[in-house]
Amino acid sequence: MEFRHIIDAILNQKATLEDIALKMYNDPEIAFNEVKACAWLCEALEANGFKVQKGPYGMPTAIRAEWGSGHPVIGLLAEYDALPGLSQTQNLYKDPAVAGGPGHGCGHNLLGVCTLAAAIGMKADLEKSGLSGTVVFYGCPAEEVLMGKTFMAREGAFRELDLAFAWHGNYTNTIVLGQSGGLNSAVFHFTGRAAHASWAWNGRSALDAAELMNIGANYLREHMPPTSRIHYAYKEAGVAPNIVPDKASVWYYVRSQYRRQVDELYGRLCDIARGAALMTGTSVEIEFQGGCYNTMPNKVLADVFAEVYPLVPAPEYTEEELAIADALNRTRPEYDPNKPPAEPIHTGFIYDPDKYVISPGSSDVGDVEHIVPGIMVLNATQNILGVDHTWQTTCCAGNSIGLKGMLRGGIWMALAAARFYRDNSLVQKAWKTFREDLDGETYNCPIPKEVPIPQPE
């Protein structure tokens, strides 16, 4: 096969790649604190001859590494942050390795290393072929709080690229066209006046204000687009019933299908907060935390990924892996014993170029996809009934089911890159589609300049 050298270059480093993914699994670090993960990836990139910048864009756990020269410049978007509270051992029931500790419940340990694998494969291809082309590996912190890439974009990242590739673990092997929503995240801090709740009448309750804000937000729901979502959680809500709370904080996410809808809804939500403060004689401070664009996957890139997919080694699982996946499937509420899934782990490939899916989630990959043509592709890294952000996903992120999907993903991205390195007209085609999709819109970073970048604790 013409591209055998790409697959071999990645599989030759299988042991190292798996080792890094398992180190991250066993030592999970949450958003903006991915210090060790960042160091392990930098070390591996350096060992592979990449020119590595550790901590660019004012983010100590970000990475920019490159190899090659000239166009096309293809960027790879790595993530490696874990989720709080999703620690899990390899047991097939909920069993945190560290009670309340973080875990890779979205498999970003696999994501970071899959992207490293792709970079290794792309370098091997450029080296062997002597073609013009550059691979840029971006280590992107803090995807789980949906703002790492947005901060990086604010600081100038990604504009150097011709194309951007992203990968994620999933319960299927697939490419999804369509979009997930844009988002804003903000904490509303209300300040009132404390008082004895029974003896005095001169208190001003910050908690009343927060509750009225939530009621206002609930009335807003009737007048927002059906694909918009608003959710909130209290961060602070008083300490005792006999003290009028002088402090209350509520954390909101506003999501919508398009960035402009997020801006509009968020503006109305801020008005509601100010109205709640006015009603209660309190004040409100709005702490804007960050935001991201909706995703905008590029169809030309999707078609090329679909075209090269048959060259990726087919998924093969041992009896033991199938038994693990089957046991995990049975722990899911979706499991129907009368109609069990046709296979415990997905082995096929799903791509419908005519299907446009509106996903309720969000990803900061959307920001990159509004700067250059980009795509995210998915490989099965868990049981077929697996759902991200659960202990079952954490479990598979640390076993051979996850590792197999990770390596297949790295190979897939490197094979797709090989097509673009050999045919610049595909890059031009992707840009034409990108401009059509943008429809006159230009990227305007959702995070204002004055919002500081969170630093490792």
Ligand SMILES: [Zn+2]
């Ligand atoms: Zn994720």
